[in-house]
Every structure is written in C-alpha cells, then in structure tokens.
Amino acid sequence: MAAASGDAGNRADAGHLRVRDFMRHEGIALESPEERLSPDDTLMKGAFLHRELRRGLLLHVSDAIEERAFTATSLLPEELSCIFFLEGSVDLAIGGRRFAFHGEGGLAEGVAIVNSCPEHFARASRGRQHLRHLVVSATPEWLHRDALEAVTDGTGGARLLRNHLAEHRWTLTPRMIDLVRQIFSPSPLVPELRDLYLEGRAVELVAETMAAVLRSDRREAGGATLTRQDAVCLQRAKDFVEAHAGEPMSVEAIAREAGISASGLQRLFRAAESRSVFDYVRNVRLERAFTALGRGEATVQEASAIAGYTSPANFATAFRRRFGIVPTAVRRTGLS
Known part of the structure; x- marks a missing residue:
C-alpha cells in the first residue's frame, strides 16, 4: 500500500521527498495539476519511515507536510494492508475500487484492505496538508508463515486473504491505539534494537487487525455463496471475455459460452465481482x-x-x- 505513497527507499527521516525521489523507482508515474514540475521540486517534507522489518512485512510511517497536489501511480502487489490515519486526507484507487481516508488529529478507526492479486494503484493528494498515517503491509507468504497460526480462526483468516479488494473498517481497541502511538513515538533505543521494537508492534497490529476483521465477518455472516457449478460458469465467462476482449460481445453470447442464462450470469457477476458483466x-x-x-x-x-x-x-x-x-x-x- 505504501508503494506509491511517498517512500524514497528503505530509510527513515528522509527530510524532503522530491520529484526525482519518486521517479527513480521503476514503475511509479507522477501527475500534478502544476504544468511544470522539475526533478528538484519538493512534494513532501517531514519525517518518513519505510522499512521491511522482516521478509514480507513492511512498515510505512509518514508525519509530513505535503507541499503540492499530486497523483502517484504504480502496481500494487498481493498484500494485506492495515491502515491507520491520524491526520490528513488521501484518496486511493485500487483496481476498479476507490477508497477515501481522513483523519483530524485523532485515532479511532482502523482500515484493512485485502489485495489478493496485483492491481494498478493510484494515490491522490489534495494539496498542502499535514499527513500523519501508518501502514503495515504483509504479503500472503508472510501471513501464511507467521500470522495465520496466531489467529484463532485460521480457516477464516485464509478465506479473508482471498477476498479481493475487500475493505474492512472497525473501531480501534485501546491496545491498538497504544501500539500505533508507540510506533510514532518510540522509546529511545540503540539502533540495533529499533527494528526489533517496531517489528514486535507491527506484528501485533496485523494480528489484532485480522482478529477484528474476522469478528466483524462472523457478525455479518449469512450472505450468499457460490455453488461449485456457479464458480465453473463464472470462470468460463471470464475466460471467454479474456480471449475475445477485442471483439464485440453481448451478455447473451458470454452466457451461452458459460452455459448459463443471461440473467443468471448477471447474478453471478453481481455476487462474485460486485459489478455487472459489462463493467x-x-x-x-x-x-x-x-x-x-x-x-x-x-x-x-x-x-x-x-x-x-x-x-x-x-x-x-x-x-x-x-x-x-x-x-x-x-x-x-x-x-x-
């Protein structure tokens, strides 16, 4: 989630993030309402931390002033993102979904977004503002290796990671609020211990996030699920669309190839993709x-x-x- 959010590498306290800091990373594109931006123009200034604490577990922290409105675009890998906003506003677009984040100096809500396959990602800043936020991102490999066993409902945890672009919001517990504040204001430590200190709190935030999401899912359980035959028909339809995307096609033609009625196909796409066939x-x-x-x-x-x-x-x-x-x-x- 921090792929295009202003990190200039695996370091802390960058001071100034300039246009060139973004552009030196392959796969990141920038757009700004300002007609001319030079490589030396500052986009953000303040304190930043972008650190891989353990293979597959990343921490991104910003406490900075955004100097200009800009949009950064990149490719987001598979990951679970645990997001905590204290101040500022940011709009995200991941795949076909939009997400909005806003904080006004407090911390009351956590947000988890599951990205189960690589997606195009755009992060839009609205202009000069104070931005304070924290993101812990974990890859599926790290989660399966180090996190799912710590979650009581391991089966539910694995199911959660397959729910592409699902967004979960919940009220933070006092413990989670304390963990976020500890990361923003760590106790003075020798450098050798700082990463261990941050890793422990990041791991706990991921575990608490998954537990909160699973509790919410259990409360909302009872929604419709696809049968095996539905899943087969849905996959046939997707395969047909991929193979013939450059040709004219109708819902009826796609449904015929999938072995289902047109109305049944629309129902499948609404249930599984939250969109119509033509979307x-x-x-x-x-x-x-x-x-x-x-x-x-x-x-x-x-x-x-x-x-x-x-x-x-x-x-x-x-x-x-x-x-x-x-x-x-x-x-x-x-x-x-």
Missing part, C-alpha cells in the same frame, strides 16, 4: 489499453480503440476514473 468487460479492455500504453505499443488513439471507445475524450475520462491518471501520463512515463 467487468470494460475493466478488462481498459487494463489492456493501460498495458499497451505503458509498453509504448499504442498511441492514445489506438489505446482508445483497444478499450472499445470511439471517442478519445470518453476514453480519457473512463481511464482516469479506473486508474487515477490520464492516458498521456502513462504513455509519457512508460508505466506498465
């Missing part, structure tokens, strides 16, 4: 257009056709809504 098709085509632009294989006009748009203006609007960045910026920076 899914549109996203597949936009993903292909993004990849073609990022690799330099298509102009904006050609990418518009790949995505199924006859109007470049409509394409640009849909593209920005999906990825948080305009097509020309992706082509200019070569993000893919």
